[in-house]
Amino acid sequence: MTNSINEFQNAECIFVIGSNTTEQHPEIGARIIEAAKKGAKIIVCDARSIRLVKYAAVHIKQRNGTDIALLNGIMNVIIQEDLYDKQFVAERTENFDALKTLVAKYTPEYVSKITGVPADDIIKAARIYATHKKSMIAYAMGITQHICGVDNVKTVANLAMLTGHVGMESTGVNPLRGQNNVQGACDMGGLPNVFTGYQKVTDEPVCQKFEKAWGVTGIPRKVGKTVTDMLAMAHKGELKALYIMGENPMMSDPDTKHVEDALKHLELLIVQDIFPNETTALAHVVLPGCTFAEKDGTFSNTERRVSRVRKAIEPIGESRQDWQIICDLAQRLGYPMKYSSWADILREINELTPSYAGITPERLETGFGIQWPCPNKDHPGTPYLHKGKFTKGLGTFVPCEHIEPNEVPDAEYPLTLTTGRVYWHYHTGSMTRRTNLLERECNQNFVEIHPDTAKSLNVRNGETVIVETRRGSIEIPTKITDEIVPGLIFVPFHFTEAKVNLLTNPAHDPVGKIPEYKVCAARIRKKG
Amino acid sequence: MSTVLTTCPYCGCGCGFYLHTEHNKLVGVTPSQEHPVSRGTLCVKGWNAHEMVHHPERLKYPMIRENGVLRRASWEEALDFTARKLQEIRDKYTTESIGFFTSAKVTNEENYVMMKLARGVFLNSNIDHCARL
Ligand code: SF4
Numbered sequence: 001m002t003n004s005i006n007e008f009q010n011a012e013c014i015f016v017i018g019s020n021t022t023e024q025h026p027e028i029g030a031r032i033i034e035a036a037k038k039g040a041k042i043i044v045c046d047a048r049s050i051r052l053v054k055y056a057a058v059h060i061k062q063r064n065g066t067d068i069a070l071l072n073g074i075m076n077v078i079i080q081e082d083l084y085d086k087q088f089v090a091e092r093t094e095n096f097d098a099l100k101t102l103v104a105k106y107t108p109e110y111v112s113k114i115t116g117v118p119a120d121d122i123i124k125a126a127r128i129y130a131t132h133k134k135s136m137i138a139y140a141m142g143i144t145q146h147i148c149g150v151d152n153v154k155t156v157a158n159l160a161m162l163t164g165h166v167g168m169e170s171t172g173v174n175p176l177r178g179q180n181n182v183q184g185a186c187d188m189g190g191l192p193n194v195f196t197g198y199q200k201v202t203d204e205p206v207c208q209k210f211e212k213a214w215g216v217t218g219i220p221r222k223v224g225k226t227v228t229d230m231l232a233m234a235h236k237g238e239l240k241a242l243y244i245m246g247e248n249p250m251m252s253d254p255d256t257k258h259v260e261d262a263l264k265h266l267e268l269l270i271v272q273d274i275f276p277n278e279t280t281a282l283a284h285v286v287l288p289g290c291t292f293a294e295k296d297g298t299f300s301n302t303e304r305r306v307s308r309v310r311k312a313i314e315p316i317g318e319s320r321q322d323w324q325i326i327c328d329l330a331q332r333l334g335y336p337m338k339y340s341s342w343a344d345i346l347r348e349i350n351e352l353t354p355s356y357a358g359i360t361p362e363r364l365e366t367g368f369g370i371q372w373p374c375p376n377k378d379h380p381g382t383p384y385l386h387k388g389k390f391t392k393g394l395g396t397f398v399p400c401e402h403i404e405p406n407e408v409p410d411a412e413y414p415l416t417l418t419t420g421r422v423y424w425h426y427h428t429g430s431m432t433r434r435t436n437l438l439e440r441e442c443n444q445n446f447v448e449i450h451p452d453t454a455k456s457l458n459v460r461n462g463e464t465v466i467v468e469t470r471r472g473s474i475e476i477p478t479k480i481t482d483e484i485v486p487g488l489i490f491v492p493f494h495f496t497e498a499k500v501n502l503l504t505n506p507a508h509d510p511v512g513k514i515p516e517y518k519v520c521a522a523r524i525r526k527k528g
Numbered sequence: 529m530s531t532v533l534t535t536c537p538y539c540g541c542g543c544g545f546y547l548h549t550e551h552n553k554l555v556g557v558t559p560s561q562e563h564p565v566s567r568g569t570l571c572v573k574g575w576n577a578h579e580m581v582h583h584p585e586r587l588k589y590p591m592i593r594e595n596g597v598l599r600r601a602s603w604e605e606a607l608d609f610t611a612r613k614l615q616e617i618r619d620k621y622t623t624e625s626i627g628f629f630t631s632a633k634v635t636n637e638e639n640y641v642m643m644k645l646a647r648g649v650f651l652n653s654n655i656d657h658c659a660r661l
């Protein structure tokens with residue numbers, strides 16, 4: 001996030017797109033409701049009537065996969081009506097003319113045809129977002145999990161820059177990170193193209209710095225492979241070994257059959273996790289890691305706050321902290337990593353990472369964490385980014401065209417399937433489904449269907465039906481609700497008994513490699 | 529009973545809460561009143577975050593696959609086996625025939641050492657995690 005969680009309640013306008021905030025980020029959802037109660041205007045863009053809709057000034061139900069068209073339409077109105085921030089555009093951005101030219105054709109009428117949203121709603125949303133000073137955008141996987149996910153993100157950024165809603169309190173572009181430490185995994189260089197703090201692997205001085213600190217030579221200067229690429233390589237027999245820590249691609253990745261084939265091709269699959277799951281079932285070696293309660297270290301939340309994780313109990317059974325397992329392996333590989341504790345590791349991170357330099361183990365002992373960038377030990381941390389200047393200088397508008405999803409409904413598969421989560425569960429369910437209260441509240445998968453769709457299929461509420469796509473089929477009970485638009489169906493991905501990722505489309509963004517979980521063509525059949 | 533201030537393992541909000549323990553067993557969670565995110569509240573997942581830790585299905589010892597089934601192994605054996613196999617594959621093919629999935633669930637420090645293992649020890653940039661999923 002460019003801004004902080006505690007800025008939401010003071011915003012005047014909050015533009016929520018592709019995020020079921022009250023269910024997936026409850027603390028942020030609560031603040032959006034708090035803001036609404038104080039008079040803030042909430043704009044919700046979602047084909048499902050999520051809880052925030054109750055507080056919304058406008059609810060836009062764009063057809064899944066048409067976010068770029070919608071946002072371009074909003075920018076078209078803002079430029080047409082002269083509501084953009086001319087000073088900000090002139091002083092802090094570049095490439096405005098290209099944006100202006102591209103969005104010219106995205107008139108509300110044209111966008112209405114693509115998205116199914118009434119032109120008036122597009123105009124209304126544009127006016128509200130542009131005319132308030134403190135306007136924040138929040139988005140989540142509903143924006144990124146598309147074949148055009150990267151362009152979606154750029155288009156969101158275009159909108160914020162056009163109106164100057166950047167670099168001030170209660171503004172900004174705020175991706176809500178789904179898992180507790182996705183932010184940290186990215187910050188720590190758990191990506192094919194960067195070291196810690198987003199220092200590029202293609203940058204020679206950076207590579208030399210790491211080589212010197214680690215006492216090695218020959219760190220590759222080229223970008224490695226993504227999860228999606230590695231699975232494809234495994235499928236072709238080009239990847240021979242995979243070391244998976246704390247992930248369950250058999251549940252979380254699209255087109256489960258393809259993933260299974262890929263993993264079965266490996267000569268060596270090492271899985272380090274806390275519970276047995278579909279992925280450990282295929283492993284050659286299983287290494288028991290331990291949970292957050294049994295370890296010391298730090299997590300980085302979605303607002304870049306680095307906070308302490310503290311050990312409350314000794315590891316269960318023979319399980320070990322994940323860092324200790326990796327260090328023990330490194331030792332056997334002839335590269336001793338001698339750390340006596342998490343703090344030694346964080347000190348090394350401090351030395352090698354400018355944005356984490358001042359976030360030392362000592363400072364984290366008291367208080368509630370520090371938000372990066374924090375360049376030195378006296379720096380208080382940074383609640384919001386881009387104050388006065390973008391990191392890279394000028395902000396560049398990158399205008400993007402709408403493209404259709406990879407798979408759209410047709411005569412054979414007339415429905416659109418989208419996936420997500422529910423309040424009670426988390427990700428692949430390996431932890432929440434082992435928690436009594438959560439499992440009691442919600443222990444069965446379901447497919448949400450609009451009453452009209454249900455009627456045309458002649459299915460009843462709670463009836464077990466077959467949902468099929470070109471990749472597979474699952475049996476699942478229906479949940480008939482008018483909180484979803486006709487023609488769209490929704491299935492959460494927590495449930496191993498009815499794995500929705502047997503159905504999803506692995507087509508992915510060419511740059512971000514994010515699979516298109518949010519749209520694929522599907523059909524429903526009655527059982528028997 | 530003792531209490532420890534820590535960070536929620538679920539969503540990206542990063543609430544702060546106290547874990548309560550009795551005889552090396554977690555017995556409950558209470559939110560931190562002063563924490564800037566949780567402000568004395570938690571969602572239902574946070575309130576129940578202690579429970580799965582003691583679930584009987586936890587993986588409690590290393591395992592190695594033998595004749596198609598996973599069998600219990602000692603740490604020594606499992607680590608020796610893993611290191612030897614990784615070396616064999618690197619020597620037989622290339623280091624790039626190995627991939628590393630790090631994790632959005634583990635700590636920063638653990639992500640860092642996994643990254644160091646891939647880039648520093650295996651001289652390999654094939655490291656990623658499921659941020660996208
Ligand atoms: S308590 Fe709920 S809102 Fe807070 S971090 Fe945990 S899962 Fe997120």
